[in-house]
Amino acid sequence: MSVKRKVAYKRILLKLSGEALLGKQSAGVDPNVANYIAGEIKSLSEFHIQLGIVIGEGNIFRGIEASAKGMDRTTADYMGMLATVINSLALQSALEERGLPTRVQSSIEMREIAEPFIQRRAIRHLEKGRIVIFAGGTGNPYFSTDTAAALRAVEMRADVIMKATKVDGVYNADPVKDKTAVMFNKISYIDVLTKNLKVMDATAISLCRDNLLPIIIFNLQKKGNIRKAICGQKIGTYVGE
Secondary structure: OOOOOOOOOOEEEEEEOHHHHOOOOOOOOOHHHHHHHHHHHHOOHHHOOEEEEEEOOOOOOOHHHHHHOOOOHHHHHHHHHHHHHHHHHHHHHHHHHOOOOEEEEEOOOOOOOOEEOOHHHHHHHHHOOOEEEEEOOOOOOOOOHHHHHHHHHHHOOOOEEEEEEOOOOEEOOOOOOOOOOOEEOEEEHHHHHHOOOOOOOHHHHHHHHHOOOOEEEEEOOOOOHHHHHHOOOOOOEEEEO
16 A cells, blocks of 8 residues: 655646756757656655646757747747647656656647647646646747746646756856856745846746745756655755745
């Protein structure tokens, strides 16, 4: 008989960047990285949490960068949304290889490969223990996948957004370029906005602030970090009131 372990958060929205799937490749999805992420998620099974996931598109196509080079912004953003569907299907495959029931819901209708996003159906999937991957961003141009993560988290009534990154948390400067950069253990929504810290875009931060939805930024590349975050251990940077 399984035993429910005590956790700090019951329903979680995990935000992954598209670059997280790159590995050592210049573009595309590295199956080894997808398998590593799936393994980290599999390690959460004993906690009986409810998990939604939003993945970015930067490993395949960045709409905002294409727009800066002259492509129509709306067209470029829709291409980026399609890239999130590719990433979502790749992660779904890796998760299901580990026996984790997973559904992909897309804000852009493509019934052959994903369910349409329906809030009540998504919540029901979570309640039944299925992982739900939200693809297609918000379904609208001019919005980032960070904003999509915040929107889906609010719609799912999530307890927290956990944003997985390649660094340990939020710093006052780029820790890769500035070795004197200092990491914040905790910071308010307002300070993130006024200091122009690159945690999530301003729309996403504002949406989280308006709905009192906390954000934890942590390093997914360190094995076991997501378990620590879910158990409420002090890890990464906490963004909240």
